[in-house]
Amino acid sequence: DVKVTQSSRYLVKRTGEKVFLECVQDMDHENMFWYRQDPGLGLRLIYFSYDVKMKEKGDIPEGYSVSREKKERFSLILESASTNQTSMYLCASRTTVQGNEQFFGPGTRLTVL
Amino acid sequence: QQQVKQSPQSLIVQKGGISIINCAYENTAFDYFPWYQQFPGKGPALLIAIRPDVSEKKEGRFTISFNKSAKQFSLHIMDSQPGDSATYFCAARRGGNTPLVFGKGTRLSVIA
Numbered sequence: 001d002v003k004v005t006q007s008s009r010y011l012v013k014r015t016g017e018k019v020f021l022e023c024v025q026d027m028d029h030e031n032m033f034w035y036r037q038d039p040g041l042g043l044r045l046i047y048f049s050y051d052v053k054m055k056e057k058g059d060i061p062e063g064y065s066v067s068r069e070k071k072e073r074f075s076l077i078l079e080s081a082s083t084n085q086t087s088m089y090l091c092a093s094r095t096t097v098q099g100n101e102q103f104f105g106p107g108t109r110l111t112v113l
Numbered sequence: 114q115q116q117v118k119q120s121p122q123s124l125i126v127q128k129g130g131i132s133i134i135n136c137a138y139e140n141t142a143f144d145y146f147p148w149y150q151q152f153p154g155k156g157p158a159l160l161i162a163i164r165p166d167v168s169e170k171k172e173g174r175f176t177i178s179f180n181k182s183a184k185q186f187s188l189h190i191m192d193s194q195p196g197d198s199a200t201y202f203c204a205a206r207r208g209g210n211t212p213l214v215f216g217k218g219t220r221l222s223v224i225a
Contacts, residue, residue: 042217050210090156100145104156
């Protein structure tokens with residue numbers, strides 16, 4: 001079974017803090033994605049990565065950065081957390097070898113106070 | 114600009130009834146149309162998917178109907194059950210290393 005794990009299920013941070021959200025997948029997938037999920041807005045793509053050390057901006061990259069030093073790990077960084085970044089963050093991965101299925105992690109609910 | 118428009122936002126269906134969720138897209142380059150199901154506290158999981166070379170795909174009680182000329186596709190859940198209560202997302206993508214574009218989701222409640 002493909003497994004996508006996220007470092008925290010719940011996280012509470014203060015405004016201005018630097019926040020790291022970690023995602024690890026165990027299936028050697030090339031593509032990895034970070035989405036945020038907000039009520040009524042669905043899943044919005046923040047950043048994605050085709051492969052190691054590669055990254056592309058999604059629809060809402062402002063205030064975020066990413067890092068992919070190893071194939072299995074994709075980190076989302078909030079450089080200076082703000083209250084409007086309070087949200088559910090979902091990581092996903094996908095292989096390019098066969099199929100199109102994106103596998104999602106369980107999500108990290110981040111609250112910025 | 115919303116590339117995939119999903120409706121309704123919420124849906125209440127009686128147990129045993131048919132649930133229908135609709136999506137419309139603009140980009141004719143899209144060639145893969147999945148539906149994801151998300152239960153509270155979980156990440157979305159692939160439910161069923163279709164490519165534009167077929168007009169319908171059925172897996173158990175779940176059916177995707179696809180209308181290429183109208184640029185619309187829909188999810189039908191037959192004999193809806195309380196366990197189907199979840200949020201459903203339609204999505205679409207082009208070929209290659211492109212990400213999925215998601216609709217805003219539909220919260221389905223199946224009541225007994």
